[in-house]
Amino acid sequence: MISLMSLLVAATLVSLQHSFTNAQIDNSKMDIDNSLQANVLTPPTRRSRFHKFLSISEPPPATATWSPDTPVELSCGFMGKPAPSVSWLKNGEPITEYEEETNDLIAEEPSSIASGTSTLIISSSTGHAEDVYTCVVTSGTTQKTASTTVYSTPANEADELLSLQKLFNVPTRPRIVMSYVDMFQVLGSNVVLPCQVYTFEKSQIYWQDNQEHLVYGNSRVRVLPSGSLLINNLRWSDMGMYTCTVKNMLGKDSASTFVYPMKTKAH
Numbered sequence: 001m002i003s004l005m006s007l008l009v010a011a012t013l014v015s016l017q018h019s020f021t022n023a024q025i026d027n028s029k030m031d032i033d034n035s036l037q038a039n040v041l042t043p044p045t046r047r048s049r050f051h052k053f054l055s056i057s058e059p060p061p062a063t064a065t066w067s068p069d070t071p072v073e074l075s076c077g078f079m080g081k082p083a084p085s086v087s088w089l090k091n092g093e094p095i096t097e098y099e100e101e102t103n104d105l106i107a108e109e110p111s112s113i114a115s116g117t118s119t120l121i122i123s124s125s126t127g128h129a130e131d132v133y134t135c136v137v138t139s140g141t142t143q144k145t146a147s148t149t150v151y152s153t154p155a156n157e158a159d160e161l162l163s164l165q166k167l168f169n170v171p172t173r174p175r176i177v178m179s180y181v182d183m184f185q186v187l188g189s190n191v192v193l194p195c196q197v198y199t200f201e202k203s204q205i206y207w208q209d210n211q212e213h214l215v216y217g218n219s220r221v222r223v224l225p226s227g228s229l230l231i232n233n234l235r236w237s238d239m240g241m242y243t244c245t246v247k248n249m250l251g252k253d254s255a256s257t258f259v260y261p262m263k264t265k266a267h
Helices: 004-033 157-167
Strands: 053-058 063-066 072-081 085-090 113-122 130-139 142-152 175-186 191-193 195-198 204-208 221-223 229-231 240-248 251-262
Touching: 053 130, 053 142, 063 072, 072 130, 072 142, 085 113, 113 130, 113 195, 175 191, 175 240, 191 251, 195 204, 195 240, 204 221
Parallel strands: 063 142, 175 251
Antiparallel strands: 053 072, 072 113, 085 130, 113 175, 130 142, 175 195, 191 229, 204 240, 221 229, 240 251
């Protein structure tokens, strides 16, 4: 995935180059017209560095083939402002396993910028010859989608038994299927870093902060019931990498997010 940090740095450099060029032009005009139009120049209007945007930077493949011994994983890379959320549809209907089961109500920060990845794991077949799975990325009032048609291979009796076992949720190691890679947020605002997990077994979720300390017993930085991390009243000292880890008796998985506080709002 193209790094969001790289894109923002590039945008800043282009903006600075543009400002420098304009300054050179304005200075040449002042040299020519100084005797005729003294004190009539007005300071340029400051432009916003970052406008609202939304992109599916790495869409899932157009087609995929499912078989009992080869589960399908569809990844959907995204970036946007405000920080996007992701849901998945199967033949136009929401996939309930991938909906957050939580009462967390955190106001969206309109100036937030984030990039990340959501992964859909298809471990069992519905018996249809083909199904259409859609990644839905939402940022504010804007949505973008990308779809994959998944074809199922004909199954013999052994394959059908294996598929049936998976329907009964055979224990597997947990997987983190949705998290941010980068998060830019305004100082003083509240930050929510998602850590969405795919697991059939009871699993433990914990976070490490930017000092690699376990997040525990801190009212300002705490883990929500959904597994997401909440940082209240973002400070400069909060800058750095935060890591979510999920584990059970069969294994573990981790994902990290870099948090970058912004000094002013990017309207």
